[in-house]
Amino acid sequence: MGVYVLGIAGASGAPYARRVLEQMLATGNEVKAVITDAGRKVIEVEEGLLLTGNTEADTPTVLDWAQASDYAGNFELYHHKDVAAPIASGSFPVDGMAVVPCSGGTLGRIAHGISNGLLERAADVCLKERRRLVLVPREMPVSLIHLRNMTAVTEAGGVILPASPGFYHNPTSISDLIDMVAGRILASLGIQSSVMKPWLGPDPSSYSTNEEGIQ
Numbered sequence: 444m445g446v447y448v449l450g451i452a453g454a455s456g457a458p459y460a461r462r463v464l465e466q467m468l469a470t471g472n473e474v475k476a477v478i479t480d481a482g483r484k485v486i487e488v489e490e491g492l493l494l495t496g497n498t499e500a501d502t503p504t505v506l507d508w509a510q511a512s513d514y515a516g517n518f519e520l521y522h523h524k525d526v527a528a529p530i531a532s533g534s535f536p537v538d539g540m541a542v543v544p545c546s547g548g549t550l551g552r553i554a555h556g557i558s559n560g561l562l563e564r565a566a567d568v569c570l571k572e573r574r575r576l577v578l579v580p581r582e583m584p585v586s587l588i589h590l591r592n593m594t595a596v597t598e599a600g601g602v603i604l605p606a607s608p609g610f611y612h613n614p615t616s617i618s619d620l621i622d623m624v625a626g627r628i629l630a631s632l633g634i635q636s637s638v639m640k641p642w643l644g645p646d647p648s649s650y651s652t653n654e655e656g657i658q
């Protein structure tokens with residue numbers, strides 16, 4: 444199986460990161476994770492999870508959060524300022540990286556090669572080594588600056604995968620919406636997962652009927 448980097452930046456959408464992490468590990472991959480300071484703040488706000496910034500102390504908390512404690516041997520958490528971590532070098536082989544969610548700030552830094560922290564450096568490495576890089580921005584509306592930064596990343600070989608779930612698979616829960624985005628992220632990295640539900644055409648049983656029973 445593969446080795447994947449998961450970056451978590453400070454945009455809304457921590458549940459997407461949780462599900463992607465769980466599925467990356469559950470499908471037999473190794474995961475190297477890095478969370479920005481703002482990423483930790485958003486996880487706290489959205490998931491009620493308090494991370495200290497001490498990676499050793501935070502590792503079991505993150506695994507527990509993702510319901511992935513069984514895969515502890517395949518998981519490593521790095522500090523955002525640890526630019527000497529293995530994933531900061533192109534000589535360390537990884538199969539791809541996703542930034543889930545990706546803030547406008549992190550998008551901008553990646554688009555311009557400003558590798559101040561480990562997350563941006565690991566992304567920069569993926570681009571220069573021509574490895575798969577998937578960014579999952581969550582912002583609305585977007586400015587011309589965001590659009591230009593998305594264009595720059597795309598031109599450099601990255602994939603922009605906005606966190607915008609569709610409704611054509613008739614979701615009935617928030618989990619369904621999370622899975623739709625998580626499944627597409629995993630598929631973009633080439634990870635086979637049952638979370639990815641391919642579109643097989645409309646389900647007639649989901650159509651509403653009128654009083655005469657006519658659809």
Ligand SMILES: Cc1cc2nc3c(=O)[nH]c(=O)nc-3n(C[C@H](O)[C@H](O)[C@H](O)COP(=O)(O)O)c2cc1C
Pocket residue numbers: 451452453454455479480481482484485488545546547548549550581582
């Ligand atoms: C609760 C919360 C939600 C946020 N949501 C977003 C968002 O959806 N998109 C975004 O680009 N920034 C969002 N931000 C702002 C970023 O966290 C902020 O710009 C931060 O500096 C980004 O840092 P990073 O790129 O190092 O993670 C949010 C901040 C907080 C505290």
